[in-house]
Amino acid sequence: MISIKDKATAMAVKKMIQYVEKDPDKNMVKILDWLDHFDTEGSITKQLKTARKALADPDNNWVKLVKSLYTDIDTEVRKTMFENFVINSVIISDKQKQEVVKKYHCNVPWAILLDPTSACNLKCIGCWASEYGKQLSLSLEELDDIITQGKQLGVYMYLYTGGEPMVRKHDLIELCRRHPDCVFLAFTNGTLIDEAFADEMLQVKNFIPAISIEGDETATDHRRGKGTYQKVVKAMHILKAKRLPFGASCCYTSMNVNSISSEEFIDSLVDFGAKFAWFFHYMPIGNDAVLDLLCTPPQREKMYHSIRHFRGNKPIFTIDFQNDGEYVGGCIAGGRNYLHINPNGDVEPCAFIHYSDSNIREKTLLEALCSPLFMAYKKGQPFNQNHLRPCPMLENPEKLMAMVHATGAHSTDLLSEEPVDHLCGKCKNYAANWAPVADMLWNNKQE
Numbered sequence: 001m002i003s004i005k006d007k008a009t010a011m012a013v014k015k016m017i018q019y020v021e022k023d024p025d026k027n028m029v030k031i032l033d034w035l036d037h038f039d040t041e042g043s044i045t046k047q048l049k050t051a052r053k054a055l056a057d058p059d060n061n062w063v064k065l066v067k068s069l070y071t072d073i074d075t076e077v078r079k080t081m082f083e084n085f086v087i088n089s090v091i092i093s094d095k096q097k098q099e100v101v102k103k104y105h106c107n108v109p110w111a112i113l114l115d116p117t118s119a120c121n122l123k124c125i126g127c128w129a130s131e132y133g134k135q136l137s138l139s140l141e142e143l144d145d146i147i148t149q150g151k152q153l154g155v156y157m158y159l160y161t162g163g164e165p166m167v168r169k170h171d172l173i174e175l176c177r178r179h180p181d182c183v184f185l186a187f188t189n190g191t192l193i194d195e196a197f198a199d200e201m202l203q204v205k206n207f208i209p210a211i212s213i214e215g216d217e218t219a220t221d222h223r224r225g226k227g228t229y230q231k232v233v234k235a236m237h238i239l240k241a242k243r244l245p246f247g248a249s250c251c252y253t254s255m256n257v258n259s260i261s262s263e264e265f266i267d268s269l270v271d272f273g274a275k276f277a278w279f280f281h282y283m284p285i286g287n288d289a290v291l292d293l294l295c296t297p298p299q300r301e302k303m304y305h306s307i308r309h310f311r312g313n314k315p316i317f318t319i320d321f322q323n324d325g326e327y328v329g330g331c332i333a334g335g336r337n338y339l340h341i342n343p344n345g346d347v348e349p350c351a352f353i354h355y356s357d358s359n360i361r362e363k364t365l366l367e368a369l370c371s372p373l374f375m376a377y378k379k380g381q382p383f384n385q386n387h388l389r390p391c392p393m394l395e396n397p398e399k400l401m402a403m404v405h406a407t408g409a410h411s412t413d414l415l416s417e418e419p420v421d422h423l424c425g426k427c428k429n430y431a432a433n434w435a436p437v438a439d440m441l442w443n444n445k446q447e
Contacts, residue, residue, distance in 0.1 A: 003406065006092060007093060009091055010087045010091050010092060013086055013087055013091060014083060014087060015443065016031055016034070016083045017079065017086070017416045018079075019031070019085060019234040021070075021079065022076070022128055023410060024066075024067065024070045025067070027056055028055060029343035029409050030051075030223040032048055032051055032052055032055070032226070034207075036048055036143050039297040040359040047300075051348055051406075059313070059403075060135075061314055061315045062315075063316065064199070064315035065268075065275065065315040065316060068275070068315060069245075069275065072240070072273060072275075073243055073244070073245050073275075074205075074243040074244065075204065075244070076205055076248070077205045077243070077244060077245065078245075079369045080180075080205040080206055080426060081183065081205070081206065081245065082248050084155075084181060084182060084183045084206055085183050087328055088156040088181050089110065089155075089157045089182075089183060090184075091152070092156070092425075093110070093154040093155065093156055094154070094177040095154070096152075096153060096154025097110075097153065097154040097155075097186075099154075099188050100153050100154065100366070104366065104369070104370055105178060105433055106335065106353060106366075106369045106370045106375065106378065107314060107335030107336045107369060107372065107374060107377070107378045108153050108154060108155070108204070108335060109155060109335045109337055109338045110155070110337045110338065110341050111155065111157035111158065111159055111213065111338045112146070112147075112150050112157070112158055112159070112160070112173075112337060112338065112339060112340075112343050112365075113158075113159045113160075113161050113188070113338065113339065113340040113351050114143060114158060114160055114161070114164075114339070114340075115138070115160070115161050115162050115163055115340075115342045116138055116143060116160055116162065116163070116165050116167075116168040116172065116343065116415055117136070117137040117138075117163045117164070117165070117167050117168050117342065117343055118135065118136040118137065118162065118342075118343045119137070119162070119163050119164065119167045119266075120163050120164035120167070120189075122164060122265070122377065124421040126349055131158050131288065134297060134360055136342075136343040136344050136414060137168070138341070138343055138345065139342050140171045140174060140175070142345070142360070142361070143171070143175055143178075144178055144334065145173060146360060146365065147178075147179050147182065148179075149364060149365040149366070150365060151179070151181075151182070151307075152368075153365065153366065155180070156181060156182045156183065157183050157185075158182055158183070158184050158185070159184075159185045159186070159187065159338075160172065160184070160185070160186040160187065161187050161340070161351055162186075162187075162343075162416075163343060164189055164192070165176030165186045165187070166186065166188045166193065166197075166314035167190075167194040169192060169197055172184065172186065172207065173200045173201075173204055173207070174362060176205075176206050177204055179206075180204070180205075181209070182204060182206060183206055184206055184207045184208070185207075185208045185210055186207070186208070186209050186210065187210050187212065187250075187278075188210065188211055188212065189210050189211070189212050189232070189281070190209065190211035190212065190213075190230070190231065190236070191226065191228065191232070191235070192231045193209060193235035193238060193239065194209075194235075194238065195238055196422070198238050198239060198242045198244060201239075201242070202242060202244065202246050205355075208246060208247070209239065209246045209247060210244065210246070210247045210248065210249040210276075210278055211247070211248055211274075212224070212232075212249045212250070212251070212253065213229070213232050213236060213238065213250060213269075214250065214256050214259070214260060215250075215256045215258075215262070215265050215405065216229075216259045216264070216265060216268075217229040217230070217427075218259070219256040219259040219260065220232065221238065222255070222256075223253075223255070225232060225255070233272065236272040236273060237272070237296060238271065238272065240272065240273030244271070245275055246274060246276050247275055247276035247278065247317075248269050248274045248276070248277040248278070249277075249278050249280070250277055250278065250279045250280065250281055250294065251280045251281075251292075252279060252280070252281060252282065252299075252303055253293040253295065254282075254284040254293055254294060254295050254296060255293060255402065256279060257295060257302060257303065258300045260279075260303075261302055261303055261306035261307075263299065264354060266310050266314050266316065269316060270314060270315055270316050270320065274316060275316060275317065276316060276317040276318070276319070276323060277316055277317070277318045277319075278319055279303065279307060279320040279321065279322075279323075280317065280321045280439075281300070281302075281303075281321065281323075281394070281396065282294060282295065283320035283352045283393075284411075284414060284423070284426045284427065285352060285354060285423070286415060286416075286418060286419050287413075287415075287416050287419075287422065289426065291426060294430055295434050297434050297436075298437075299407070299446065300310055300322075300323070300434065300437070300443065301437055303320060303323060304320070304323045304388075304441060305313070307319075307320045307324070316442050322390070322391070323388065325387035325388060325389075325397070326387040326388065326442075326445065327385075327391035328384055329379060329381075329387065330382030330383060330387045330390040331377075331381055331382060331383050331390045331391060331392060332347045332375075332383065333350035333353065333377065334349035334374050334376075334377025334378060335348070335374050335377065335378070335379065336378070336381055338350075338379070339368075339369075340353075341360055343410060343414070344359070344362040344412065344414060345359045345360045345362075346358070346359050347359065347360055347365075347368040347414040349362070349373060349374060349377050351392060352391075352393065353392075353400065354411060354418070355373070355400075355404050355406070355409040355410065355412060355434070356373065356409055356410065356412045357371050357373045357374070357407055357408060357409040357410070358371045358374075368416045370407070370434055372406075372409075373403065373404075373407040373409045376403040376406060376407050377392075377403065380392065380399060380403065383395075383396045383399045384396050385438060386438055386442045387442070388438040388441055388442050389431075389434070389435065389438045389442075392416075393423065393424060393427055394427050394430065395427075395430075395431045395434060395435070396431065396439070397422070397423075397424030397425075397427040397428055399425055399429055400420060400423075401420050401421060403425045404420040405420070414422075
């Protein structure tokens with residue numbers, strides 16, 4: 001039940017969003033004045049000071065990014081996204097989640113990752129999903145039910161993975177229509193985005209693609225197939241012309257670190273119209289994983305510094321899923337901030353952790369969150385006090401092995417079952433090699 005206070009807060013935020021729309025340059029400063037006035041306890045004094053400093057500099061990259069949201073994005077799409085993201089997935093969501101946590105003592109995620117299908121039209125090197133085939137999928141009604149269950153727990157943010165979710169693009173649009181109060185983001189290879197689909201995005205207003213790209217044309221085509229880069233660029237051009245928000249999804253490996261961490265690459269994303277970029281570390285998932293694609297410690301450190309440089313200088317929001325643990329308190333999986341449901345219905349703690357003790361076709365979402373595996377995650381987080389070593393698999397493999405063995409979770413790999421000892425064994429040397437570098441970076445950060 002949403003309280004009167006939360007309803008009032010939501011209404012006030014909605015009014016502020018509408019107010020900024022009238023004159024962004026002038027009214028963003030006034031919004032800060034209002035926030036300063038109501039922040040009687042000084043809880044956001046530092047943030048407000050930083051925001052004022054940024055707004056005073058027209059060349060500040062964050063100011064450029066915010067202003068671009070008003071110049072580059074369709075007005076109604078922007079308003080819908082702001083309201084769904086800020087009001088529903090933050091203000092309303094927080095109260096609902098707190099009530100569930102208090103009653104059941106489990107994690108409740110901010111976002112749910114869903115695989116609509118195992119099918120994909122590409123076969124990328126090192127991608128476990130490319131081997132799954134086309135045989136598995138969650139039906140439209142199953143997806144709808146998961147989202148309905150999620151909203152009852154306070155989850156209004158849904159991210160599609162796969163497989164290639166756009167194989168099911170008509171169903172994805174239908175889910176946007178059924179749940180106009182949610183934000184939907186799809187990690188997609190981008191090759192199936194066309195003019196017609198962009199027009200549907202304009203209609204529903206709550207769908208955002210995160211398009212996979214591996215760096216420059218050579219790096220992207222090497223991993224994803226010849227001609228893929230140009231198809232991605234074409235999709236971005238369509239979305240930019242339609243004034244639709246989109247971002248990039250970038251997996252860094254030992255082969256593409258130099259390309260994907262370059263100024264030229266980030267500048268190209270900005271020019272294409274991307275407003276955000278997610279960076280993901282390659283994970284050695286599956287019995288036949290290509291271990292040579294794992295980054296060396298110097299390569300990962302290069303990404304650590306590059307992403308932080310981009311955040312301070314480029315008008316695009318960048319986040320590194322593996323190297324930004326310091327901002328979110330380490331591992332965010334296991335329902336702490338998100339969980340993953342694969343196309344077989346298995347409820348997994350993480351998109352990269354293919355072990356489960358629950359299936360959404362047999363248990364409710366809440367029952368899965370209260371399962372032994374998810375409760376083990378809750379008890380174990382953070383898995384390392386150094387948040388540059390956040391993962392119970394990649395950097396702390398003994399932690400994942402212990403949880404899987406203790407809870408009786410089974411492999412959910414859709415191609416061939418992978419014993420947890422086998423997976424974690426592949427990560428042991430990586431973890432040992434990364435540890436001294438991570439500790440050095442972390443200790444320097446704390447000083």
